[in-house]
Amino acid sequence: MKTVLITTVLLLGSTHALGGRGSSSSLALVAARSSETHPLHATDPITIWCAPDNPQVAIKSAQFVRTSDNQKFEAALSPTKKNATYTFGSPSVKDAGEYKCELDTPHGKINHKAYIYSRPVVHSHEHFTEHEGHEFHLESTGTTVEKGEPITLTCPVNGYPKPVVKWTKDGSPLALSKSVTMEGTTVKIESAEYTDAGTYSCEAVNEYSLHGKTSKMLLVVDKMVDVRSEFQWLYPLGVILITLFLLVCIIVTCEFRNKKSVSKV
Numbered sequence: 001m002k003t004v005l006i007t008t009v010l011l012l013g014s015t016h017a018l019g020g021r022g023s024s025s026s027l028a029l030v031a032a033r034s035s036e037t038h039p040l041h042a043t044d045p046i047t048i049w050c051a052p053d054n055p056q057v058a059i060k061s062a063q064f065v066r067t068s069d070n071q072k073f074e075a076a077l078s079p080t081k082k083n084a085t086y087t088f089g090s091p092s093v094k095d096a097g098e099y100k101c102e103l104d105t106p107h108g109k110i111n112h113k114a115y116i117y118s119r120p121v122v123h124s125h126e127h128f129t130e131h132e133g134h135e136f137h138l139e140s141t142g143t144t145v146e147k148g149e150p151i152t153l154t155c156p157v158n159g160y161p162k163p164v165v166k167w168t169k170d171g172s173p174l175a176l177s178k179s180v181t182m183e184g185t186t187v188k189i190e191s192a193e194y195t196d197a198g199t200y201s202c203e204a205v206n207e208y209s210l211h212g213k214t215s216k217m218l219l220v221v222d223k224m225v226d227v228r229s230e231f232q233w234l235y236p237l238g239v240i241l242i243t244l245f246l247l248v249c250i251i252v253t254c255e256f257r258n259k260k261s262v263s264k265v
């Protein structure tokens with residue numbers, strides 16, 4: 001009984017000794033447009049760090065591994081070997097995410113996490129402009145479709161934690177129906193009606209806590225849709241046909257009059 005108790009105390013003690021702490025930070029972003037070829041960079045460097053809970057434990061070696069792509073980052077140790085750090089000199093939105101930090105100590109390995117948060121940004125090659133100079137409210141050049149054509153509206157946003165996406169149409173929640181459906185964050189309209197024209201807004205939100213303060217970050221992307229008649233191309237043709245018809249009428253009338261005057265003479 002006594003041995004069991006002692007073992008339990010020892011185990012608890014050692015797990016406590018091998019706990020860790022890790023940093024949470026967020027990218028300082030002043031714009032919201034990013035793409036694979038031109039990832040958006042933050043204005044400030046970021047240092048992620050990890051340390052053993054127990055200040056007596058020195059680190060032998062340490063590395064950070066990004067969860068999303070398993071990329072490894074060799075950590076630097078503080079002079080007292082109590083803190084492992086890695087600094088991104090010019091972090092981009094691609095550096096946001098969860099990092100496993102693996103600390104090797106004389107008492108065993110410590111695995112902990114560090115986080116780099118990023119507010120939602122648009123991640124696309126599409127062209128977007130800022131709506132009335134607002135960095136986090138973007139609009140795309142509008143789409144025009146013919147009545148009966150399908151429409152696909154995407155909301156290509158990135159962020160960490162993964163943003164939650166909601167769509168509105170002309171300021172009200174988008175009404176889904178048999179023809180208007182959602183596939184992930186994409187709106188699909190099977191066959192455009194005139195009533196489908198309007199401003200579609202994608203609202204992407206994520207939330208994170210830093211230093212005890214929770215921030216809710218929003219990005220709005222507007223997409224204008226215009227629906228025109230499927231017979232639009234017929235109108236110029238109609239005008240041409242009517243003109244031709246009138247011309248023929250005029251010619252026939254003139255010929256007729258000519259003949260009449262000739263026969264009189």
Ligand SMILES: *[C@@H]1O[C@H](CO)[C@@H](O)[C@H](O)[C@H]1NC(C)=O
Nearest residue numbers: 021047049050051083084085
């Ligand atoms: C570890 O180092 C970073 C960067 O120098 C510092 O901000 C952080 O407070 C340190 N953490 C601990 C537990 O000492």
